[in-house]
């Protein structure tokens with residue numbers, strides 16, 4: 150008998166894809182600039198996160214306190230049949246979407262912020278520190294730290310800090326301490342401000358400041374994407390979807406998600422790929438950041454500041470300066486090593502979506518489903534719409550991960566749209 154009790158839908162274990170990859174994952178390496186970048190991880194990551202980063206264990210127990218908080222954050226998130234969109238596209242197959250926008254912070258980022266903050270608090274630190282670009286990750290970190298009874302310090306890219314006052318306010322409301330980066334609170338930040346007092350900042354500089362601050366104050370640093378441990382925490386998305394599909398009596402033919410660093414995509418698709426061996430899998434990226442189609446599969450720096458280790462991944466180069474697109478969360482030069490390997494072997498296909506098709510997809514989705522999706526998630530929706538249009542008569546079941554809502558990104562729409 151299948152249980153439909155909400156809490157029973159939240160899995161007891163996360164899934165780690167690493168032992169199921171077709172080849173052994175190339176290890177992270179120290180880089181030229183920082184000869185002890187791997188050692189650095191030992192001092193700044195919560196110990197449990199570090200252990201999870203390098204484990205070959207396939208399933209990892211979700212601590213009870215994390216499961217309880219997951220329930221408070223809105224888990225399980227809904228898996229919805231998109232009947233309005235099916236009708237609009239005149240599709241005789243099925244379109245389903247997993248809606249991570251239904252979490253309290255409005256995106257999937259909370260799924261990893263919670264365990265990381267709990268692990269840090271259990272080690273006795275009073276504060277965690279991180280950087281944020283568009284603000285979703287800083288928001289998730291701020292509330293997760295409050296839930297764990299500790300503080301969060303967030304270095305927010307200065308230009309976003311100025312342009313997105315609501316994001317800053319939410320972080321502060323959740324108890325986060327937000328500093329525009331570059332700041333005068335770290336040596337790295339001060340050196341940047343010396344070069345340019347009006348420096349707009351960047352994610353790379355934010356990482357540099359957060360890591361320095363964590364080291365100087367003996368705090369723990371929380372990671373928002375790319376790392377194996379983060380994808381493992383995000384597997385909650387795919388594992389819930391698996392149970393929800395079972396309850397619906399449906400099997401997926403196609404999985405679609407968007408890729409910034411790869412955490413929502415990996416978390417959604419990897420558990421489902423394990424269960425449904427022949428499922429077609431498509432990663433949707435921004436045409437302005439074409440990491441899979443124009444990037445190379447090679448060792449590259451995780452961060453622009455070259456502080457963290459190098460990993461083997463698809464990358465446009467750590468110095469790649471992406472255009473300013475609406476989907477701030479997709480402006481990352483690389484993609485998680487496990488995901489990159491599966492793209493390289495051809496198991497996962499990729500599509501680049503332009504801003505115009507994303508805006509169009511967001512409009513269609515809001516009018517047919519009533520959901521204002523995040524611009525990042527708009528890429529996945531655009532790819533799903535394209536897929537359905539070009540496979541009209543195949544009656545497939547297409548499952549899309551909608552990683553967040555876009556209610557704080559409404560400025561991307563013109564008044565007449």
Ligand SMILES: Cc1ncc(COP(=O)(O)O)c(C=O)c1O
Nearest residue numbers: 374409410411412413478525553
């Ligand atoms: C709503 C949303 N979706 C997707 C992403 C991309 O990140 P990732 O590829 O790690 O899921 C972000 C990143 O900020 C985001 O906020």
